[in-house]
Amino acid sequence: MLNDTDRGQVGIGTLIVFIAMVLVAAIAAGVLINTAGLLQTQAEATGQETQQQVSDRLQIQSTTGVVDETTGNVTRVNLTVTKAPGADNIQLENVTYEFVTEDAVSTDVIDPSSNIKYIENETNDNVITDRSDRYRLTFPTSDIGESNTELEGGDTVTVTLTTAQGASTVEELRVPDSLVDRKAVKL
Structure with a gap:
């Protein structure tokens, strides 16, 4: 026999795990965006220096x-x-x-x-x-x-x-x- 209260506890646990995964994904995305921005800046500087050395x-x-x-x-x-x-x-x-x-x-x-x-x-x-x-x-x-x-x-x-x-x-x-x-x- 199923109890309606048991379902609520499983739902809240799943919701907590889901929110934790979203937070971890958001932090990882922020780190990736910052790293990509840093790499883009370094690549532009390297490209300008290389262009100067050639031209x-x-x-x-x-x-x-x-x-x-x-x-x-x-x-x-x-x-x-x-x-x-x-x-x-x-x-x-x-x-x-x-x-x-x-x-x-x-x-x-x-x-x-x-x-x-x-x-x-x-x-x-x-x-x-x-x-x-x-x-x-x-x-x-x-x-x-x-x-x-x-x-x-x-x-x-x-x-x-x-x-x-x-x-x-x-x-x-x-x-x-x-x-x-x-x-x-x-x-």
Whole structure:
């Protein structure tokens, strides 16, 4: 024989268990939502940093060498640079350069106040803000290698320009075999 009061006790117990499960599910959902939000924020920051490392780089438009009339060797290297497509503004004072020859590696930061390496452009600033801006970076060859103070015909130099965001541009420069009767050469 069934008793109506027994059914009520089972119903209340089930209701209590159900409410407890709903509370646990709500807490778990809150934790999952907070974690998802945190992961989304971290993913956006990582994506922006990755984009900067890929796109915020310099693009080398041309490379030339100045030939010394007395020695017949290249004494200065000129790099004409602009910012790559999609790049934000690039502060040239924060760009690191590296020259690698067959017997030396030279690394430093571009310093526009130095008489050794300097920046030339029409606006006399050190920030590339537009794709149409062209900047000429000049490096004396004495700053490129340790043993050779000048580049001779046939020499090869690899230059790497790295922006503050970590994006690198690598260019291999080759001095023409013959430098006779030239004041400048394309590298």
